[in-house]
Amino acid sequence: MSEPVMLFKKPSYPVNKSLLEYLKRFDRISEVSIFYEDLLRFSGSVSVYDKSDQDTLWVRVYYNEYEREEIDLNLKKIYSLLHSDGNLGIIKFLNVDSIDYCTFGNSKPFRIKIRNILNDNYTHFYVKKADASRIYGLELEHILSPDKINFLVYEDTLIEEHILGIAGDFFIKNLLNKCTETEKAQIAKEFVKFNERCMIRLLGDMRSYNYVIVPIHDFDQVVYRIRAIDFDQQCYEGNFKVYRPQFFKENYPMVKLVKDKLQDSSIQQYKDEERAVLAKRILSAENRIKKLLKIMGQDFLAPDAHVQRLKMELYEYTNDLNFKKSKSMGNIMIAAFDFIIRNYKNINLLKLKV
Known part of the structure; x- marks a missing residue:
């Protein structure tokens, strides 16, 4: 692509x-x-x-x-x-x-x-x-x-x-190949979750030099986390792909790692896990989120052409009419969080019925 x-x-x-x-x-x-x-x-x-x-x-x-x-x-x-x-x-x-x-x-x-x-x-x-x-x-x-x-x-x-960590581009070029196969699989899992997190909250332009890799030493292993360090492209671009790190050429080694190390069922599992975690965080900070999104909804954060393109691409991706009705980038964020929460609650309801 x-x-x-x-x-x-x-x-x-x-x-x-x-x-x-x-x-x-x-x-x-x-x-x-x-x-x-x-x-x-x-x-x-x-x-x-x-x-x-x-x-x-x-x-x-x-x-x-x-x-x-x-x-x-x-x-x-x-x-x-x-x-x-x-x-x-x-x-x-x-x-x-x-x-x-x-x-x-x-x-x-x-x-x-x-x-x-x-x-x-x-x-x-x-x-x-x-x-x-x-x-x-x-x-x-x-x-x-x-x-x-x-x-x-x-x-x-x-x-x-300052956000501590190893610059993503440096890590990919100099350290990724030195990781064990188990560590590579864990990094692949983390990239799937990072990709999903950026997409849902519309954080754009996460090329490898705009995030860091954070190694965390456990008692018998090293666990890697990925953290964004540049927040300039929050809710600005109209192209939906900009909010999905998987589409940037600088991240190709990470995307290849995902393909090599994870089965499709695992990739979907990790996406679902990240969506569930995000839904829980949104609900746990509901009042604060509502205050912030209300202000965003009334703020000017991007040209109207960007808003129109992004909301239609998200509508095509989700078939959710709330995106189509959005009039600002803040409204699109409200629709995105509402979509995540509704799906999370529906999944939990199905589990209770089973």
Whole structure:
């Protein structure tokens, strides 16, 4: 099958008042006044190279001394808000080791490295321009995925925690062939579930460099998980294939792994398992989901042509009239979640009758 084509660069959509009120309700608003534009006022930069001496396309930026002191203080405060209760007492133990700027991609983020001077442990977070699509994607990831995620918004600036893991493209190229056959089968299972999760919640463009592989060491095995790290393409494209990672050429080795390791019955089983888990998560956070989807339903997240195409492709895929009636990307999300929940409840009803 042909690879999905993304014809246009997605614009950044503003965060409306209703979404800001929602974020405030769920403690997503930063109390620290730092703007993305503040970090753009760097006075110089040098290229950042990886361990193989390859240019990463990130640059390490520098600031005038009188600006750097205030920037460092605010970044330490943000770290405290992200990772603790905002306690300023820890600031004296923190150091801003580096501020890197990404020269490619849509969001052009700043990557901040914060180190604890007492034990040399360090972590990263990102500062980006706030984009409504990305915020909806992050919030849905927090509610519906197996993993929670921290982020904060300050007016038109987004602060996003670093997601640990091995870049998917690096893992596929350098580590996948070194996995045991059992591990490969487990990775194939996880990719099926990841593919289903992205499709249902309309998270697009999950090429191999937009997700990470997370190895988890159990007492007698290594279990692998797949986590999205880029939420820019939440509910934007009209092409349904964009929301299905299996159709991207960068993921072909994973798709081949699924074909080689899993029977069709197993693939369907794992899809059903993921749909059931998603339905349970939607129901367990029903009030929060309803609040978010109501705001999404009234927000402008994509051109009307994208909405019209996507809702018809989903109608053809599911035969569910709710998709056909949708008037916005948020309405399509409501229809998708309703479809999953109805199927989950119907399956459980059939089990009770049996």
